Amino acid sequence: MHNHIAEAIARPDLVRTGERLVCLRFETMKVVSALEAVRHLLRTGVIAPGDTLVDSSSGIYAYALALACHRFGLRCHIVGSTTVDHTLRTQLAVLGATLEQMPPEADLKLDQNRRVRRIGEILHAHPDWHWMRQYHDRVHYLGYRAVARQIARELDPSRLIVVGGVGSGASTGALATWLRTAAPGVGLVGVQPFGSVTFGSEHVADPDIIIAGIGSSIPFGNVAHELYDTIHWVGFGAALSGSVDLLRRHAIFAGLSTGAAYLAARWERDRCDRTVLFIGADTGHRYVDTVFARHAEAVPVTSLAPVEPATRAGLALPWSRMAWPAPA
Structure with a gap:
């Protein structure tokens, strides 16, 4: 039994969403x-x-x-x-x-x-x-050690790729750090919005909105760029389609950053033989009007594919992907 609701919220659920595809689903991740x-x-x-x-x-x-x-x-x-x-x-x-x-x-x-x-x-x-x-x-990395242990108990970390919105850098960076202490080959894929300085997409503006919480217009010290193997930049429209598909196909009601991570995770899963785990940082409640009420606008996720430019100068909406570190 938990002594406080925060302790209950801090424990995520692992939900299978297809072959070699798993959602690490939080109610409110930053707890x-x-x-x-x-x-x-x-x-x-x-x-x-x-x-x-x-x-x-x-x-x-x-x-x-x-x-x-x-x-x-x-x-x-x-x-x-x-x-x-x-x-x-x-x-x-x-x-x-x-x-x-x-x-x-x-x-x-x-x-x-x-x-x-x-x-x-x-x-x-x-x-x-x-x-x-x-x-x-x-200090914000510390809490994810217990989450990494939970993941390692249920999945083989030596065959794992973690996908998640970068934001402050704590969640994806910490999970990769803790998981790699036992399995150095754990892959890490970061998800970014266009217009964020964190991985150099500030020159590409999203005409809809910047996905809150996973990008930044100023540098963040907790982002350890060297930890990431691949970066996906996902626009609002593509993330909306991912969020709607995740709810429609798997009944997971999650936020816009989760929809973007789900989209990137599906792409990575289909091009490797490893299990891909994507982070669902929060529920979809604050996105009811801006995302889910617009579900008719969602396009089939199978119709979406990222541009893979040679340099960051070629990044383009609605979705781009590059191995990291990437040439400017």
């Missing part, structure tokens, strides 16, 4: 990293019960940190993106977290820079508050 990061900081005396933790978030991490603070008797302050919706704002308020939400900003880089600048102002006014630095502090 894994936030919970163990906070536990470690308490255990090492960096923070103490009653302290205030602060960080920037576009959504999932805000909820995860609020749950971790609730679990350990800490206060939580979030500087939130414009993408934080009414449901999450309400949950944070009831959990006792405080939220400063940035006003609408068309430029993602300006939104992220503004949030980081605001945290600097907060820390200047409250030097006793602890900045979690989810994008830069490797």
Whole structure:
């Protein structure tokens, strides 16, 4: 029996979605990293019960940190993106977290820079508050060790490829790191939106939206580029089709980043003899209107294929794939 709901949420499910294709399905993935990061900081005396933790978030991490603070008797302050919706704002308020939400900003880089600048102002006014630095502090790798052990108990890591949205770098980077301690040959495929600087697609704009949470307009210290073998850049339309197909074919209701990872995982599975595991980072509830209500727009995933350019200059919508490291 769990002592707190955060501990239950932190344990994912492994769901088979076809031959050699497995979904690592989370309710809210970043609870894994936030919970163990906070536990470690308490255990090492960096923070103490009653302290205030602060960080920037576009959504999932805000909820995860609020749950971790609730679990350990800490206060939580979030500087939130414009993408934080009414449901999450309400949950944070009831959990006792405080939220400063940035006003609408068309430029993602300006939104992220503004949030980081605001945290600097907060820390200047409250030097006793602890900045979690989810994008830069490797303490966020720790929680994925238990997940890697769970995967290794059910699948053969020596025959495994992991596929997932890169985002802060913690989930895919940590899983590959922990799995490779026992099986150095574990493959790692990162999924990115177009317009992200993390793997050099900032010159390609997606006319719909940038998939929140898996890319960035500023560099993240937790992204270890050398860990990745392949990168897929997936546009909104292709990810929508992946999300709808995953729900229609396998009844897994997951977010847009999961749809993109599913699309990339299917492609990799069909071109190797290994088991491919893709990360389902969250549920589909916050994408009901923007994705699932538009299910009629989804095209068959079998009709989609990535462009495989010689250099990053050739990256193109709706989907591109390159071995990493890739020439500019």
